[in-house]
Amino acid sequence: MSTTLQPLDRLVARRRSRPGLLLQCVLQWLYLPLWAAVAAILGVVAALASAGFNPPLKWLNPWLGALTWRRFRVEWAWEPAAWDAYATEKVLGRITKAEAHPDAYRDKEASGDGHQLAVTVPERFFRGVGSDRAVAFAASRGWAAQTKGSGRDQWSPGALRLTRTWGPGPGAAA
Structure with a gap:
């Protein structure tokens, strides 16, 4: 008996239109170099001005x-x-990278004795299966998940924030 995945409509993001998808695929070769040039200019301006302008690295x-x-x-x-x-490959990639480099992914919001790792998985990685599938996969690997809000104040609306306790606490002897 073969089982097929049937995503629930309420959990799956709206499908992107095929003309829009095709347009993005073709036009990205025009806007990516422009984006890179603007990013380089912003980087130079931020480095030279030192006026407190600190754009997110992304x-x-x-x-x-x-x-x-x-x-x-x-x-x-x-x-x-x-x-x-x-989605499984992308979530696993983020988790594996965080576990391989725990110092780079240390959760700055965590408090307590243990080290806490945190990873953000953008919605574009699990758009077609819904966040519940990505959360279930992360949970099977020992990670807890929270969905980020979708307000305009969020950097990654709809993304998942995965967290996990990792290693000994900061006061532990090596």
């Missing part, structure tokens, strides 16, 4: 707006099994 990363060939195919087909494989 503003300076033009590849965040890139639509990879794999993501294009997954969004174009909109098949639950393909989305599940894509």
